[in-house]
Amino acid sequence: MIKVVDLHKSFGKLQVLKGVNEHIAPGECVSIIGPSGGGKSTFLRCLNLLETPDAGQIFLEGVEITGKNIDINLHRQKMGMVFQLFNVFPHLSVKENITLAPVLLKKKTPAEAEDMAMSLLNRVGLVDKADEHPGRLSGGQKQRLAIVRALAMEPDVMLFDEPTSALDPEMVGEVLDVIKSLVKDGLTSVIVTHEMGFAKEISDRVLFMDSGVIAEEGPPNEVFNHPRNPRTHEFLSKVLY
Amino acid sequence: MSFTTVFENIAKIMAQYWDVFLIRGVSMTLLLSVITVFFGSILGSLFALGRRSRFAPLRFLIVAIVEVIRGTPILLQLYVGYFIVPQILSFAKVSDFTSISIALVINSAAYVSEVIRSGIQAVDKGQTEAARSLGLNGRQTMLKIVLPQAIRNILPALGNEFIMVIKETSLASTFFIGDLMTSYLTVKGRTYLSLECLIIVGTIYFILTFVLSKLVGLYERRLKSRD
Numbered sequence: 001m002i003k004v005v006d007l008h009k010s011f012g013k014l015q016v017l018k019g020v021n022e023h024i025a026p027g028e029c030v031s032i033i034g035p036s037g038g039g040k041s042t043f044l045r046c047l048n049l050l051e052t053p054d055a056g057q058i059f060l061e062g063v064e065i066t067g068k069n070i071d072i073n074l075h076r077q078k079m080g081m082v083f084q085l086f087n088v089f090p091h092l093s094v095k096e097n098i099t100l101a102p103v104l105l106k107k108k109t110p111a112e113a114e115d116m117a118m119s120l121l122n123r124v125g126l127v128d129k130a131d132e133h134p135g136r137l138s139g140g141q142k143q144r145l146a147i148v149r150a151l152a153m154e155p156d157v158m159l160f161d162e163p164t165s166a167l168d169p170e171m172v173g174e175v176l177d178v179i180k181s182l183v184k185d186g187l188t189s190v191i192v193t194h195e196m197g198f199a200k201e202i203s204d205r206v207l208f209m210d211s212g213v214i215a216e217e218g219p220p221n222e223v224f225n226h227p228r229n230p231r232t233h234e235f236l237s238k239v240l241y
Numbered sequence: 242m243s244f245t246t247v248f249e250n251i252a253k254i255m256a257q258y259w260d261v262f263l264i265r266g267v268s269m270t271l272l273l274s275v276i277t278v279f280f281g282s283i284l285g286s287l288f289a290l291g292r293r294s295r296f297a298p299l300r301f302l303i304v305a306i307v308e309v310i311r312g313t314p315i316l317l318q319l320y321v322g323y324f325i326v327p328q329i330l331s332f333a334k335v336s337d338f339t340s341i342s343i344a345l346v347i348n349s350a351a352y353v354s355e356v357i358r359s360g361i362q363a364v365d366k367g368q369t370e371a372a373r374s375l376g377l378n379g380r381q382t383m384l385k386i387v388l389p390q391a392i393r394n395i396l397p398a399l400g401n402e403f404i405m406v407i408k409e410t411s412l413a414s415t416f417f418i419g420d421l422m423t424s425y426l427t428v429k430g431r432t433y434l435s436l437e438c439l440i441i442v443g444t445i446y447f448i449l450t451f452v453l454s455k456l457v458g459l460y461e462r463r464l465k466s467r468d
Contacts, residue, residue: 050370077376089369091389100385101375146371153375 001026001186002047005104007056009042018212020056021025024157024190029218030193031199034209035235036176044159047190048079061156077105080150084143088134094121094145095130105229107153115240118149134168138167140171144178151182158182160191164198176205200224203222208232250437253281258428260283262441266424273338273410273420277345278403284346285353292358303354319344323416341413349406356402360395361387378387393464400457404450411446421445 009017016039016138024030027067032040045051047058049065049072058066065075069225074227089097098120099113110114121127124144126137134142143163164172176198183189183202198214199220206223207229208216208231227233257261278402291303310318324342364387372382414422425442429435 048374050374073376073378075375076374079374081371081374083367083371085367086367087367089368089371091393101372101377104381104385149371150375217242220325 001061002190004047005057005059007046007058008054009039009046010054011143013232015214016117017046017053017056020209020212020214022207022214024188025188026140026156026188028204029189029191029202030207031203032125032190033194033196033199034207034215034234038209040209040213044161044190044192047157047159048076048081051215052113055148069126071101078156079159080153080155080157081159082143082150082161082163084165086139086146086151086166088137088142088145090134094126094137097145101149102152105153113152114160116157117148117156120151123181124148130145138171139167140174143153143171143175145197146183147175147178147216157188157190160189160193162192162194164193164195182224194239196224196236208235209225210235247437247440248432250432251441254428254432254434254437258431261428262421262424262445266421266442267303268446269419269450270407270410270421271416273342273345273413274403276342276408277349277406277410278340280346281349281353281402281406282399284350287334288350288354288360289357290335292354307351307354310348311355315348315409316415317347318322319412319415322347337416338418341416341418345406345410345413348409349402352402352405353399356398356406357391357395360391360398363394364390384447388427397457397461400453400460404453404457407449407453408446409416 002022004020004022006019008015008021018039020039020043024080032043034040042051046053050060053066056066057064060075062077064070065072065073088101092100095114095117098117099108099110102108102113102116118127118130121130124147126141126148128139129141129145133146137145138142144205147158147163163179164175167175172195176195179191180188180202191199191203201220202218205217206220207214208227208228208229209224210231216227222238223232227236261451287306291299295298295358322340323337325342326343368386368390369382372386375381377385410420411422413420414426417423417426421442425438430436432438
């Protein structure tokens with residue numbers, strides 16, 4: 001689904017990614033954990049080219065999206081992204097947040113988009129908020145809206161960038177439940193998270209990123225219970241979960 | 242000179258010259274301000290658009306114009322307009338009013354373009370990222386996501402620009418355009434009562450700007466309550 005070859009990225013003098021190689025299979029759920037500043041978010045943001053890599057290649061379904069003469073907007077439609085700070089559109093109603101992109105990009109007629117929006121809202125328990133503006137939603141509701149907004153484009157992959165880090169503790173559960181149900185349905189997902197219990201439970205594979213490289217990877221049981229890399233061990237021993 | 246005589250004089254002046262202040266002066270000041278803000282906003286939007294152009298010389302030219310206008314006195318710019326515009330448009334008979342209006346419009350456009358630029362910049366970067374991540378291109382993102390939110394920052398600031406312009410048009414009296422400050426010069430010339438005329442004109446300016454700033458404030462509060 002996604003193949004990453006020798007990805008490098010610097011911000012000024014700071015080298016954030018120092019050669020990342022990764023292959024994400026269709027239907028796989030991959031969690032990325034690791035200390036702050038280790039390059040997790042930058043890696044994720046490179047996948048849909050919100051950050052432009054300095055070197056290396058990214059292939060999406062066999063197409064090199066880092067290549068020249070690529071219409072990245074077309075490829076971004078296949079990758080949904082959910083942000084730490086929700087980034088819902090405050091000037092549009094909840095329903096319009098969802099229908100805007102599919103209608104504007106001619107994936108759906110307005111009527112089809114509306115039907116889909118309502119069934120997506122139903123799925124995340126926000127039907128009664130359809131005509132409200134996001135300003136009236138709680139953090140957890142905003143994030144659930146952001147998730148279905150991305151789903152409305154019917155993406156092949158979902159990228160989650162610390163989806164629960166900005167939430168009040170009592171709202172984390174409702175958002176994680178939505179993500180879990182998506183993963184259960186077999187949607188390919190890449191999740192940057194600090195929720196270790198969640199990563200352990202839901203992932204097919206866990207990547208531990210530190211200092212700009214994938215320092216360790218494997219099934220959750222191995223990474224969490226028998227880490228081989230001392231850095232992984234040290235990190236996990238500092239994190240409560 | 243006692244306070245009572247000042248008030249008596251004001252009453253007398255108003256009885257005789259009220260139309261010079263309230264009709265000719267106010268209407269000319271408002272007309273000049275409306276023209277300035279209206280065309281200034283259009284030209285200012287074009288400036289703001291041009292500053293985002295991919296064509297570097299255009300960007301450079303606009304930045305240069307904006308910086309020069311913000312960095313020189315408006316009175317100087319009015320003088321330049323007064324002398325230069327009739328020469329450039331020598332084929333047409335350009336009135337002083339037109340020359341001064343053009344100078345005011347260009348001046349206002351420079352400030353408006355800054356207002357628009359900062360209004361756009363104030364929209365959270367996450368909004369652009371979210372729109373782009375859905376597959377919208379840069380243009381769609383600007384039109385559907387960024388500008389509708391930026392307008393909320395821009396409109397109140399434009400209202401304030403209007404208030405500034407009302408005060409700045411008083412400089413047009415240097416060229417006897419017929420605005421409120423020209424009324425002051427006219428009536429003072431007939432009555433030799435400077436202080437009284439200044440109080441009258443000052444009060445009118447204050448009422449105009451005060452009412453306007455209250456309206457802008459009201460509008461701003463309405464925008465906020467809608468969120």
